[in-house]
Amino acid sequence: MREQLHLLKEKAEKEILQCTSLNDLNDFRIKYLGKKGELTQILRGMGKLSAEERPLIGQLANEVRDSLESKLQELTEVIKKKELERSLSAEKIDITLPGIRPELGRQHPLSIVIEEIEEIFMGMGFTIEEGPEIELDYYNFEALNIPKDHPAREMQDSFYISPEVLLRTHTSPVQARTMEKMRPQLPVKIIVPGKVYRRDDDATHSPMFHQVEGLLIDKNVRFSDLKGVLLNFARQMFGANQKIRLRPSFFPFTEPSAEVDISCIMCKGAGCRTCGHTGWLEILGSGMVHPRVLEMGGYNPEEVSGFAFGMGVERITMLKYGIDDLRLLFENDVRFLRQF
Amino acid sequence: MLVSWKWLNELVEIEQTPEEIANLLTMSGIEVEGIISSEIDLHTQFLKVGLIEEVTKHPQADKLVICKLDVGDGQSRIIVTGASNVQAGQKVPVALPGAVLVGGKMIKPAVLRGVASDGMLCSADELGIEVDKIPPEQRTGIYILPDDVAIGADVVKVLNLDDVVLELGLTPNRADCLGMVNVAREIAALTGGKLHLPQVEDSVEGGECAKLTRVDIEAKDLCQRYVARLIKDIKITPSPLWLQQRLMAVGVRPINNVVDVTNYIMMETGQPLHAFDYDCLKGKRIVVRRANEGEEIVTLDGQLRKLNPEMLVIADEERAVGIAGVMGGLDTEVTASTKTILLESAYFHGPSIRRTSYALGLRSEASMRFEKAVDLEQARFVADRTVQLLVEIGAGTPVDGCVDCYPVREEKQPIKLRIKRVNQILGTDISPETMEEILKSLRIKIVEKNEEGWLLLPPTYRRDIELEVDFIEEIARLYDYEKIPTTLPEGTTTQGMRTAEQKLCKKIRKTMVAQGLMEVITYSFINPQQLDDLGLPDGHPLRETIAIQNPLSEEQSVMRTTLLPGLLAIVQKNINKQNKNLKLFEMGKVFYVNGFPTEKRLPTEKLFLAAVSTGEKEKSWAYQAEKYDFYYLKGVVENLLEVIGYTLNEVSFENADNLPGLHPGRSAIIKVKGKEIGVLGEVHPLTLEKLGIDQKVAMFNINVESLPIENRGHKMLVVPVTKYPAVRRDLAIVVPEEVNTGAVEALIRKKAGSRLKELRLFDLYRGEQIQEGYKSLAFSLTWQAPDKTLTDDEVKELHQKIDQALQKEFGADLRR
Structure with a gap:
């Protein structure tokens, strides 16, 4: 029996060297160490052995098993490693092939900018109001201190639906509507984004465009507050070092009125083509709410005051993205839209 | 408004440069939009007045002539020119070698077809004069100078080429600055410069003038004042050169001495004037009245104008002789044979002038000024000033006295200005002394003064100042906006936030973008033809559009009732530019008549979301192409509805075979909780054919406002992820x-x-x-x-x- 074990070991050790795959190794294990394997077969004869021989043979058998098992283990690892290497090398890909890019959607640049303006003013406690695009003459003009025949109506050539109804020429009618709705509550603190319409169509005017209006009415609102709020806006919109400049101007619904310039974002105020070599860019109109507008809105101008401002979204968008042709914004060429 | 720098300097002493003044004006509310100066080199001294002594034909060239000239240096010069309007005896501008003209063109001696030419004769264009400001006969060829200029004189001075022009962009409230004098006053207020305004001897009311004519204002509501003066012995000639140049500098074309003087005074004072041929006035009198029904007049431009009773006319005993404030009549025009003129200096009702000039499509320098209100109080002064200048240039002899019809004198009430209020509104701490200084610099009259503030009267030419707050603006703009502090509002703290509807819109937009669609923005007005293209049957509700009364074009003439036409137009344009694979969406309003204007004061506006897709995600080296078809957009809708808060159990799609513009076998109604919210489908092949689109297009259209409210914008509570296996x-x-x-x-x-x-x-x-x-x-x-x-x-x-x-x-x- 000892002989048998030795022979078995010798034969097995030779045979294991022939194994080249994990399958071979498995076959080998079954053949020698399995339940019906050769080693087991030999050990079945143990019962016939004497009591002295039995432990010795048992020990030998264990040694043979252990040795085979450790060889088997060793070889398994070697082969596993080899197989992994083989498969990794077979799976090599050309990493320079182009990636499969999911197609991205884009928001229209004007809607991006409107959202940005909304966020800035929401951060300062303004809420968002909206109003109809087809508007009554009363809200579009009269409630804003622009009576019929006022020369200021000329500044805004309108599209009329009927003598009393028109496409709103600015977002300002929502000022009047909101005051009517909220009086006598304070503060009225709103911004109004939206589409507006004027009878103009050339390289720098579109018959439909977008504005964002702002209005704050409260006790003791000052012109200096208007400056502060607009400076804050300009810095968030165009950068922390922005300067603003207020110039006297005229709007029928504000007094005093101001045009607001920001330092040119192209040349930082040095003077360039974009700013007409002035170093300044006009971006919005503003002022203290005219006492007549407050009165018509149901507030007493002796008790409350307010400021209002209005900006053209197209202008700001063009400045922000360096767009030099207004028409691009309404052509909706996907090659243009894809860039935002 | 164009302002001549030289002219301005005669009215107010200025130490600053034009650029400095431009900046001061801009920062105080009179925007200077441009500073125009000559393009030629003004300092070469090589531009001389030359006398043409002789003109001979060029022996070698038919189109050239040889001029012999005297430019005042004691020798004759030969200059060859191609111009055909030169004759011996004319005085012309000569650019001698060394002169630099428009475009940096340097003049050098030259040989032209074998003849040496010692300089160049100049056209207006070459001297940098804008040709539309000069008489038509001077626009081409060599600029012919008047006979009375000195030979050898500097052309720069003779033609006033060294003047600088400021271009003012005036806001409607500052119509006073349509007169040079008021611009000068504004500068004086800003700089403290001394004013030199024209001084005139006042005419006396009545006199000979009142015997020769009379004025009756019948329409007192439309004409507050009418001053008439007479000038006899009129001799119509061209104006002196200085006067012509002044007018040209401010953009007015010289015509003759009488017309030029009225224009000059209008530019100087802002008050429009008109001169009638006195002898052509029937009954030798003026009636200011409304036009009669059906009345007609031929205006100075030779056009027959039909008038109506809303229009104010200047008439004589029989007929209208002018449309008040807009344009004079041809019958009473001042001509070469005019002997006596009646000069009008009046105040008309601005809005009425505006309506009339709009209705007639006739806008003039005069109507523009009347519309924005001129200075009622200076009407007589201006008439006298005009007579003075006419006499000064020898155009005629004044008839003494005047007619000043001023039925209801305007009494302005003083306005209160409170010191505290100024600083309260501005957020400043301006001293009363500074305020008073500013008020005085603006010639605002202090009627009364106490601790609280002042009672004030603005100057008559500042009709825009009506309220306390107007004075506050005057103080602010002269104090300097830049000096006003920068603060933040001190009132109640508020929470800025979006409403549920606004949140929903934002979420929809973000979800569409996240799914790979591109947002577009199209005009809210469309061409009614676009609705025909959708194949809408007659009487279809979407055809009930709101029409714009004064559209810019047929393409933009009705308000859209659906977003589809706009989107299809974008698809068409993009396909034409080879962008064939498209996924687009738009969120915007559509407009329904819905009882307007009979039952409702305004039409109904509804917010819609619409999307179109066409083409495919093209096959790549790794994956097959994926079509942007019906099922693609259906998936987009399903995702969208899920993200904004509905479960797919609540969403259903129902077959529909007659949706406008859609393929009958490939369209569906989208329902949420059994309620119709929109449609989904493939665009009808006939519609595509009409638009020249030769690829399939899918679309959906959702009425955002019809989404069942309880879920809109709110995601339901999250369902916990179960730990038990699926x-x-x-x-x-x-x-x-x-x-x-x-x-x-x-x-x-x-x-x-x-x-x-x-x-x-x-x-x-x-x-x-x-x-x-x-x-x-x-x-x-x-x-x-x-x-x-x-x-x-x-x-x-x-x-x-x-x-x-x-x-x-x-x-x-x-x-x-």
């Missing part, structure tokens, strides 16, 4: 072709109950092994319970229930 089973059935997959799905969901977590159609098969007219549907069902592991038996039982129902309902053949 069981997946497939189910394949064969049903007749006409059975809708949606119906099969609905039945499965109904029978499955809440433990069915996902139902996915993974195969749709027709063909071999499937009977003609039938289709095979293969679903994958995912089962899961929140509280336990489902057993095989339980799932088997559920499937049996479903199987039975399918068999019963659709006669389905189950295959497994």
Whole structure:
């Protein structure tokens, strides 16, 4: 029996060297160490052995098993490693092939900018109001201190639906509507984004465009507050070092009125083509709410005051993205839209 | 408004440069939009007045002539020119070698076809004069100078080429600055410069003038004042050169001495004037009245104008002789034979002038000024000033006295200005002394003064100052806006936030973008033709559009009732530019008549979301192409509705075969909780054909405001992810072709109950092994319970229930 074990070991050790795959190794294990394997077969004869021989043979058998098992283990690892290497090398890909890019959607640049303006003013406690695009003459003009025949109506050539109804020429009618709705509550603190319409169509005017209006009415609102709020806006919109400049101007619904310039974002105020070599860019109109507008809105101008401002979204968008042709914004060429 | 720098300097002493003044004006509310100076080199001294002594033909060239000139240096010069308007005896501008003209063109001696030419004769253009400001006969050829200029004089001085012009962009409230004098006053207020305004001897009311004519104002509401003066012995000639140059500098074309003087005084004072030929006035009198119904007049420009009683006219005893404030009549025009003129200096009602000039399409320098209100108080002064200048240039002799018809004198009430209020509104701490200084610099009259403030009267030319707050603005702008502090509002703290509707819109936009669609923005007005292209039948509600009364074009003449035409136009444009694979959406309002204007004061506006898709995601080296078709957009809608808060159980798509502009076999109504919210479909092939689009286009259109409110914008509470394992089973059935997959799905969901977590159609098969007219549907069902592991038996039982129902309902053949 000892002989048998030795022979078995010798034969097995030779045979294991022939194994080249994990399958071979498995076959080998079954053949020698399995339940019906050769080693087991030999050990079945143990019962016939004497009591002295039995432990010795048992020990030998264990040694043979252990040795085979450790060889088997060793070889398994070697082969596993080899197989992994083989498969990794077979799976090599050309990493320079182009990636499969999911197609991205884009928001229209004007809607991006409107959202940005909304966020800035929401951060300062303004809420968002909206109003109809087809508007009554009363809200579009009269409630804003622009009576019929006022020369200021000329500044805004309108599209009329009927003598009393028109496409709103600015977002300002929502000022009047909101005051009517909220009086006598304070503060009225709103911004109004939206589409507006004027009878103009050339390289720098579109018959439909977008504005964002702002209005704050409260006790003791000052012109200096208007400056502060607009400076804050300009810095968030165009950068922390922005300067603003207020110039006297005229709007029928504000007094005093101001045009607001920001330092040119192209040349930082040095003077360039974009700013007409002035170093300044006009971006919005503003002022203290005219006492007549407050009165018509149901507030007493002796008790409350307010400021209002209005900006053209197209202008700001063009400045922000360096767009030099207004028409691009309404052509909706996907090659243009894809860039935002 | 164009302002001549030289002229301005005669009216106010200025130490600053034009640029400095421009900046001061801009920062105080009179925007200077441009500073125009000559393009030629003004300092070479090589531009001389030359006398043409002789003109001979060029021996070698038909189109050239040889001029012999005297330029005042004691020798004759030969200059060859191609101009055809030169004659001996004319005085002309000569550019001698060394002169630099427009475009940096340097003049050098030259030989032209064998003849040496010692300089160049100049046209207006070459001297940098804008040709539309000069008489038509001077616009081409050599600029012919008047006879009275000195030979050898500097052309720069003679033609005033060294003047600088400021271009003012005036706001409507500052119409006073349409007169040079008021611009000068503004500068004086800013700089403290001394004013030198024209001084005039006042005429006396009545006199000879009143004997020769009379003025009756019948329409007192439209004409507050009318001053008439007479000038006799009129001799019509061209104006002196200085006067012509002044007018040209400010953009007015010289005509003759009388017209030029009235224009000059208008530019100086802002008060428009008109001169009638006195002898042509029937009855030698003026009546200011409304036009009669059907009345007509031929205006100075030779046009016959039909008038109506809303229009104010200047008439004589018989007929209208001028449209008040707009344009004079041809019959009473000042001509070469005019002997006596009646000069009008009046104040008309601005809005009436505005309406009239609009109605007639006639806008003039005069009407523009009357519209914005001129200075009522200076009408007489201006008439006298005009007479003075006419006499000064020898145009005629004054008739003494004047007629000043001023029925209701305007009494302005003083306005209160409170010191405290100024600083309260501005957020400043300006001293009363500074305020008073500013008020005085603006010639505002202090009627009364106390501790609280002042009672003030603005100067008569500042009709824009009416309220306390107007004075506050005056103080602010002269104090300097830049010096006003920068603060933040001190009132109640408020929370800025979006309403539920606004949040929903933002979420929709973000979800559409996240799904790979591009947002577009199109005009709210469309061409009615675009609705025809959709194949809408007559009387279809979407054809009830709101029309714009004064559209810019047919393309933009009605308000859209659907977003589809705008989107299709964008698709068409992009395809034409080779952008063939498109996924676009727009969120915007559509407009319905809905009882307007009879029952409602305004039309109804509804917010819609619409999307179109066409083409495909092109095949890549790794994957097959994916079409942007009906099912692509259907998936987009399903995702969208899920993200904004609905479960797919609440969403259904129903066959519809007559939706406007859509393919009858490929369109559906989208419902949420049984309520119609929009449509989905493929655009009708006929519509595509009309638009020249030769690829299929899918679209959907959702009325955002019709989404059931309870879920809008609010995601339902999150369902916890269960820890018990899911069981997946497939189910394949064969049903007749006409059975809708949606119906099969609905039945499965109904029978499955809440433990069915996902139902996915993974195969749709027709063909071999499937009977003609039938289709095979293969679903994958995912089962899961929140509280336990489902057993095989339980799932088997559920499937049996479903199987039975399918068999019963659709006669389905189950295959497994």
